[in-house]
Amino acid sequence: MMLSDLEHLAEIELRKDEEEEQEEPQPRAGRFSNSTVDASHPYYDVARHGILQVTGDDNYGRKLIIFSSCCLPPSHQLNHQRLLEYLKYTLDQYVESDYTVVYFHYGLRSMNKPSMRWLRDAYKEFDRKYKKNLKVLYVVHPTNFIRAMWNIFKPLISHKFGKKLTYVNYLAELREHLNYEQLIIPPEVLRHDEKLRAAQKGGPPPSVKTPPPRPPLPTQQFGVSLQYIQDKNNGAVIPPVVKQTVSYLKEKGLHTEGIFRRSARVQLIKDIQKLFNLGKPVSFDQYGDIHVPAVILKTFLRELPEPLLTFDLYEPILEITKVESSLRVSRCKRIAESLPEPNYIVLKYLLCFLHMVSQDSIINKMGPSNLACVFGVNLARPRQGSVSLDALTPLNIFTELLIEFYHTVFGSRCPVAQQLP
Numbered sequence: 001m002m003l004s005d006l007e008h009l010a011e012i013e014l015r016k017d018e019e020e021e022q023e024e025p026q027p028r029a030g031r032f033s034n035s036t037v038d039a040s041h042p043y044y045d046v047a048r049h050g051i052l053q054v055t056g057d058d059n060y061g062r063k064l065i066i067f068s069s070c071c072l073p074p075s076h077q078l079n080h081q082r083l084l085e086y087l088k089y090t091l092d093q094y095v096e097s098d099y100t101v102v103y104f105h106y107g108l109r110s111m112n113k114p115s116m117r118w119l120r121d122a123y124k125e126f127d128r129k130y131k132k133n134l135k136v137l138y139v140v141h142p143t144n145f146i147r148a149m150w151n152i153f154k155p156l157i158s159h160k161f162g163k164k165l166t167y168v169n170y171l172a173e174l175r176e177h178l179n180y181e182q183l184i185i186p187p188e189v190l191r192h193d194e195k196l197r198a199a200q201k202g203g204p205p206p207s208v209k210t211p212p213p214r215p216p217l218p219t220q221q222f223g224v225s226l227q228y229i230q231d232k233n234n235g236a237v238i239p240p241v242v243k244q245t246v247s248y249l250k251e252k253g254l255h256t257e258g259i260f261r262r263s264a265r266v267q268l269i270k271d272i273q274k275l276f277n278l279g280k281p282v283s284f285d286q287y288g289d290i291h292v293p294a295v296i297l298k299t300f301l302r303e304l305p306e307p308l309l310t311f312d313l314y315e316p317i318l319e320i321t322k323v324e325s326s327l328r329v330s331r332c333k334r335i336a337e338s339l340p341e342p343n344y345i346v347l348k349y350l351l352c353f354l355h356m357v358s359q360d361s362i363i364n365k366m367g368p369s370n371l372a373c374v375f376g377v378n379l380a381r382p383r384q385g386s387v388s389l390d391a392l393t394p395l396n397i398f399t400e401l402l403i404e405f406y407h408t409v410f411g412s413r414c415p416v417a418q419q420l421p
Contacts, residue, residue, distance in 0.1 A: 041390075043086040045079070046079075046086040047086060047389070047390075049071050049072070049078070050068065050071045051067060051068060052068075052087065052389065053065070053066040054066075054388075054392055055387060055388075056179070056182055056302070056381065056387050057377060057378065058178045059177055059178060059266070060295070061298045062136075063097060064099070064100050064183075065094065065099060065100070065102070066102045066103075067101065067102070068104045068107070068189065069108040070108075070188045070189060071186060075111065075112055078112075080114045080115070080118050084121075084122050084125060087122075088125065088126075088130075091126075094373070096370070097261035097373070098133050098261065099134060099135065100134075100135055100136045101134060101136070101137045101138070102178070103137065104189045105140060106189050106192045107188055131161055134164060136177070137164050137165050137166065139165065139166070140168045169196070170196060171190070172197075182386035184385070184388070217278065218279075219232065219276075221273075222241070222273050222276065224305065225305055226342045237342065237346070237417045237418070238345070239300070242297065242300060242350065245284075245294070245296050246297065246349070246350070246353045246421050247421065248293045249290070249294060249297070250356065250421055252290060253290045253294065254357060254360045254364065256290050256291075257363070257364055258365060258366065259290065259364050259366055260357075260366060260374045261374065262291040264289060264291050268292065272287075272292065273299065298375070302377075302378045307379055307381050308343055308347055308350070308379050308380075309347070309379045310339065310340070310380075311382070311383040313335055313339070313380065317335060317398045318391055320332070320394050320401075328397070328401055329401055329409065332398060332401045333410075336402065336413075344413065345415055345419070347379075348410045348413075349420060351402050351410065352406060352410070352420050354403045354406075355404075356421070358371055358404065368401075372398075372399035372403060373396055376395040376399040377395065380395055380398075
């Protein structure tokens with residue numbers, strides 16, 4: 001079949017999708033956004049539509065990037081070359097680390113679909129730099145149009161890249177891989193998913209419920225508060241999993257290029273978490289992968305019920321970009337010193353270690369800025385929802401200052417119980 005025939009077939013499938021969805025409320029393209037984009041953003045004209053969101057990490061410690069088709073405005077209202085530049089501008093901040101993309105297909109219409117030529121050019125623009133560390137591409141609510149597109153692009157797509165593609169028919173399937181509650185899902189996509197589930201069951205969709213949590217084990221490390229861990233570990237101010245991972249990485253990981261940027265085998269991480277939670281010994285030497293303890297440390301921080309920097313300090317942290325540059329370190333110091341003592345002690349321990357890592361950045365390529373990109377979203381998040389794309393810049397700036405100016409920020413407050421790596 002000629003390429004032009006395949007493209008025509010794809011257009012037919014897209015029109016069929018539109019006809020099938022005529023009964024649904026139509027997405028109001030470009031109207032959804034979970035936050036206000038700063039007008040000074042270099043790609044404000046594109047970013048304001050909320051097409052792209054970065055929402056922390058997936059269950060495996062990989063940065064999570066969401067593309068929502070229903071947020072694409074009509075083609076005549078969007079410069080698609082600017083869209084491509086914006087996509088690259090955003091991804092450039094994360095592609096040196098492992099990352100995951102979730103593509104919400106619902107809402108792509110003839111009126112807002114980029115041209116086939118643009119799609120081909122875009123695929124070529126995203127060279128090996130972008131594809132190498134992309135671990136999974138979840139295509140949510142795929143249709144025959146997606147399958148037709150696959151046939152068009154098949155000659156361009158390597159077998160290795162093709163294996164990264166995962167079709168997701170219902171949102172509930174994402175729960176196996178992602179923190180579902182942290183996903184930024186447009187309302188139109190949620191309604192469409194309900195309709196699909198209702199059609200599958202032949203009745204109204206069942207409410208998606210999570211089972212009630214089990215009481216934590218006395219030896220539990222993941223998913224419980226710092227206070228709980230301290231109470232169950234004879235008053236230990238540094239959680240055992242933090243102390244063990246930091247000690248191991250300090251001894252054997254400081255010279256590892258890209259430390260904290262890589263993920264590890266999913267089942268292995270789950271197995272090690274289980275060992276910690278059961279209070280059983282863990283020997284990182286037996287796994288032969290320095291990235292395993294690095295992922296375990298990030299996972300511990302990410303799964304704290306309240307982030308290390310607390311919910312209350314989230315908004316003050318985001319205000320850092322409004323502070324004059326020469327005054328930002330002192331503002332960071334004030335914010336850090338306002339933490340409850342248990343949080344402050346663990347934060348100081350962690351940041352002392354990250355400062356050590358940054359001191360070897362000539363070898364490990366992980367200076368304060370790169371470390372901040374990895375750890376920022378694991379140290380702070382809002383009480384409701386997840387960290388928005390617009391919040392990443394101030395959050396990363398704040399974290400970078402904590403790392404780079406560790407001695408200034410943490411030099412004054414020295415609790416009697418503090419420990420350093």
